[in-house]
Amino acid sequence: MNEDIRDEQISRLYREAAGAEPPEALDRAILAAARAEVAPARKRTWWWTWGGPISVAATVVLTVSLTLLVRQEQERPMSEAPPAQSAPAAAPQEKAKAADLAVKPAAPPPEAKREAAPREAERPPVAAPASAAEAVAPAPPPFASEPKVLQAAPAPAMRQQAVPAANAVELRAKSAPLRKEAVGAALARTPEQWLEDIRQLRQQGKEKEAAEALAEFRKAYPDYKLPEDLR
Amino acid sequence: MHEGMSDEALMLAYRDGDAAAFEALYRRWRSRLYRHLLRQCGSAAFADELFQDIWLKVVNARKGYEVAAKFSTWLFRIAHNRLIDHYRRHARDAVASYAHDDGEDCPDDPAEAIPAPAAEQPERLAERKALAQELVKHIEALPAAQRETFLMSEEGDLKLEEIAAATGVNRETAKSRLRYAVNKLRAALKDLQ
Structure with missing residues (x-):
């Protein structure tokens, strides 16, 4: 200590006088603050404990809800939208009639429809055709690279594509000199079915009939890309 | 525990x-x-x-x-x-008093020359309580820096090096402050006795 400087008598006398103590209220306040400083580390709040799991659960619920909502929105045009939308030039009543004629024989079972919906949704959006001729031209067969068995049995989505084509055919029946049989045949079957009939004619050796039918087909579907075996 | x-x-x-x-x-x-x-x-x-x-x-x-x-x-x-x-x-x-109160500015302090008190005399023991109260008053009347140094030594039991560290001065300044404080208190006690 500071022995060389300190005066023992002064120190002793000072200690005798030094009786002052801090008030008890101060003691309590300081000790309470000290305990409170330590307490929060041990006692976790409700949000601190459950905040993480609740946030994760809320995120999952939100994601699932949005996914279902988007899926429903994608399915709605397939099932609710009028089929005549893709052929705006045609009269509404005639289009509905033609659609009925074209869709009814080729209407897929409900299961197939449901399967077809996602495929339709996956395709990039195509601008609506500006004229009936454009509407007639179908898109390239979506399963062109698949085996012929698949091509012979068109998917439900393809059958639905025939609807605008049938509408266009009916229009042509009014404006162009098509035979009623051809129109009836066109309305009754899809282009794929028609081509399959032509193939069968060829297989049966009926080359003339097959050529005529192919000519009819070309008139009905001038922009349709014919398969290799029928060119 | x-x-x-x-x-x-x-x-x-x-x-x-x-x-x-x-x-x-x-x-x-x-x-x-x-x-x-x-x-x-x-x-x-x-x-x-x-x-x-x-x-x-x-x-x-x-x-x-x-x-x-x-x-x-x-x-x-x-x-x-x-x-x-x-x-x-x-x-x-x-503050002004504290800033300029390193002890060195009053080298001719008469308290410097006052000798340490003699052995404790029994007849004064009765007066100790009153004397102690007077001492406290003199401590409180010390210049701030000297008072702080003295109290750190008495209440904190701090060495000169520790007082110097606590108050941000060098050891010699702390020593000088303590010496002046003790000498002044000795002089005050002498007057009271």
Whole structure:
């Protein structure tokens, strides 16, 4: 200590006088603050404990809800939208009639429809055709690279594509000199079915009939890309 | 449980979440720090305020506490800084007095020449209580820096090096302040006796 400087008598006398103590209220306040400083580390709040799991659960619920909502929105045009939308030039009543004629024989079972919906949704959006001729031209067969068995049995989505084509055919029946049989045949079957009939004619050796039918087909579907075996 | 532990070990235990360690530490230092403050500012109300502020600073420094010095040195350094703030706020004259009161500016202080008191005389023992009260008054009348140095030595049991560290001066300045303070108190006691 500071022995060389300190005066023992002064120190002793000072200690005798030094009786002052801090008030008890101060003691309590300081000790309470000290305990409170330590307490929060041990006692976790409700949000601190459950905040993480609740946030994760809320995120999952939100994601699932949005996914279902988007899926429903994608399915709605397939099932609710009028089929005549893709052929705006045609009269509404005639289009509905033609659609009925074209869709009814080729209407897929409900299961197939449901399967077809996602495929339709996956395709990039195509601008609506500006004229009936454009509407007639179908898109390239979506399963062109698949085996012929698949091509012979068109998917439900393809059958639905025939609807605008049938509408266009009916229009042509009014404006162009098509035979009623051809129109009836066109309305009754899809282009794929028609081509399959032509193939069968060829297989049966009926080359003339097959050529005529192919000519009819070309008139009905001038922009349709014919398969290799029928060119 | 905490009796044998050093101040520093208690503070480390408190840092790690042991509230009882702080309580033990507080019990050790509460009276001495309080008296130190009371003698420094001369008012119980101010002493209470400073006392609480200083201990709350200790509490708030819990998480970052490392043993860089003796706990008492650290505690009295906090007290020193808090007192300077107090002087600035309440008594500008005291700050000026503190800043220019290193002892060197009064080398011809007559107290320097006063010898240490002789052996304690039995006849004065009855008067000790009154004498002690007078001593406190003289301590409170010391220049701020000398008073602080004296109280750190008496209440904190700090060595000159520790006083120097707590007050931010070199050892020789601390020694000079303490010497002047003791000599002045000796002179005052001599007058009273």
